[in-house]
Amino acid sequence: MILMIARDLAHDFPAMRSDARLMDVLAVMVRGNLPGVVILDFSGRPQATLSLPKVLDLLLPWPFRESPNLAKVLPEETGDRILTEALHRPIGDLLSALPAWEHCRVPGHATNLEVVTAMTRQRSPLATVFDAGAGPNVICANRLLARLLQALSEGSLGQGAGCRS
Numbered sequence: 001m002i003l004m005i006a007r008d009l010a011h012d013f014p015a016m017r018s019d020a021r022l023m024d025v026l027a028v029m030v031r032g033n034l035p036g037v038v039i040l041d042f043s044g045r046p047q048a049t050l051s052l053p054k055v056l057d058l059l060l061p062w063p064f065r066e067s068p069n070l071a072k073v074l075p076e077e078t079g080d081r082i083l084t085e086a087l088h089r090p091i092g093d094l095l096s097a098l099p100a101w102e103h104c105r106v107p108g109h110a111t112n113l114e115v116v117t118a119m120t121r122q123r124s125p126l127a128t129v130f131d132a133g134a135g136p137n138v139i140c141a142n143r144l145l146a147r148l149l150q151a152l153s154e155g156s157l158g159q160g161a162g163c164r165s
Helices: 022-031 052-059 062-066 076-088 091-096 112-122 141-153
Strands: 015-017 036-040 046-051 126-129 137-140
Touching (some): 015 022, 036 126, 046 052, 112 126, 112 141, 137 141
């Protein structure tokens, strides 16, 4: 069995404060080709993990989530204005408008199975490791899966060998 815990996989990751505009958050994600970004509250603690699908969800005002056909009846200029206004709003305002927004976080001693479970449950490609030291330490799904594949190819998956980052 592979011994891999969350704090061994966690690494520094770009984070943005909740007062950043949605367009700035999106720009960081797109420029860095990131699967998501960590949003920090005003005290610097992780408040949310946002993936691109979650960002798209924040762009969409509530009436359009409830009734997607509304988008078909609006003129294109009105639709563009709605999206532009959302892009200029602070991310914290958009997060607070949604129902309870949980973010994917795991303790530093979490096993790889616990990390995968948390990411799956939250549908997030990122998990913040909340006791892995200062700063937003994050596990990316691609890093986790790469380590599992590496261990499998080395024959250490299921063999009791440890895996170090």
